[in-house]
Amino acid sequence: MSIADNIKSLKKETEASKVLLLAVSKTKPAADLQEAYDAGQRLFGENTVQELVEKHEQLPKDIEWHLIGHLQSNKVKYIAPFVSMIQSVDSIKLLQEINKHAEKANRVIDCLLQIYIADEETKFGLGFDEAIELLRSDEFATFQHIRIRGLMGIATNTDSEKQIKDEYYELKTFFDGIKQSYFRKVDSFNILSMGMSNDYKLAIEQGSNMIRVGSTIFGGRVVKHWKNN
């Protein structure tokens, strides 16, 4: 199937249940994104600042760009003028930096807190306790240029459906608790971003309302090996 066909069939699957589809286009050339765009896709996700900036320059200006990969504080300035959402917020220090550059750009930037749910050491994110600590901190209350829209999580890369289901269930439960405790009257706290190509159906069953799909739309990516070269 073509990229356009993949977008159309995923839209069919998600639109009925009001789940947002983020097309994860990391490592893919601008022409592939354009094809998805022409099929009606407007939400795109990248995991590096460099690709986000380059593709933002090359592609139509009504695309909403989401950063989904780990963000270093010193790179926030490159994306603050245009990024639609930063899904990978994992520290108060990073939020502080986003707030600062959003203010300079005269914007309020939508963010998700990335919560660590996987049984793997390599994934970034806040633990449940750390997320609560962040939300309760005095400093957090001073950020005028950030809007926390919800939570994001990445499940363990495993064949065990039960494990993935349990992890997403836990995150949904945590989301509901956070909403109740800290955002009860805040309608814009309404995004739970979970689910990728392999597990988005499970994620939707567990209450996801934004899935981040890469290879199912654009095909597989070449795996990079970060060895000694």
Ligand SMILES: *Cc1c(COP(=O)(O)O)cnc(C)c1O
């Ligand atoms: C790459 C990536 C995805 C998409 O992965 P696929 O398996 O290709 O769908 C989703 N979320 C994050 C954070 C990613 O880095």
